[in-house]
Amino acid sequence: GHGGCTILEIFHGCDSSLTEGIPVSKKSDFPAAFSDFIRKWGAPASLFTDGALEECSKAVTDLMRMYNIGRHFKSEPNHQNQNPAERKIQDIMRTVNGIMDRVGARSCEWLLCCLFVIGLFNVLAQEGLGGITPTQKVTGRVPDVSPYLEFTFRQRIYHKLSKLTNSRDGQHFPGETSSERTGFWMGPAEDQGDILTYWILDEETDQLVVRSEVRSAEDPKTQNLRANAKVQAGLESGELGAA
Secondary structure (H helix, E strand, O other): HHHHHHHHEEEEEOOOOOEEEEEEEEEEHHHHHHHHHHHHHOOOEEEOOOHHHHHHHHHHHHHHHHHHOOOEEEEOOOOOOHHHHHHHHHHHHHHHHHHHHHHHOOOHHHHHHHHHHHHHHHHEEHHHOOEHHHHHHHOOOOOOOOHOOOOOOHHHEEEEEOOOOOOOHOOOOOOOOOOOOEEEEEEEEEOOOOOOOOOEEEOOOOEEEEEOOOOEOOOHHHHOOOHHHHHHHHHHHOOOOOO
């Protein structure tokens, strides 16, 4: 995954159905992930894990003592079904596989799709919660679903690089290249900018960037032919890999 992530730690609230995914690079990072979860959502009443060594370490016990977290339950070895989080993990994996199949996502984009699905699950109302969302169950506030309405996962978009300036600012009009670049919409960028700020996978650099000035690249009436031509030239020269 992106940023060197090889593992996604999944935290799931038994009563609230709230789910949080925290990317880590190795299993021993679990205490730090648990601490990040507490920092964001607050300390749970108790902890239920599968009994892995990194989840039963002294660092985890110290965190539980610090935040007055009650009992630490562990599932029986080879009985993952005893852990309430396992069902949610299966739901996430099934949904992610379905979305990646539909949009033709690359396998290396699994992490971005997982985070998108987890965020979506948290803002969808659930019958088991009386018709409210997991986020509302935890915070008491109705979440704004606007970030999920305009685009779909991995939809091709144009994102703005910078505003055109005149020669007084040291740049010349018109620019040699377009102020827009093509990319793929990967979901809302939580804690970045305003609520309509998104993670964009830049098609030219294959790097993840944060952008709020985004528009669809799928409408034939509003194509940016200069941006399209640059990407096509990169594909033909072999500088860009086909996505």
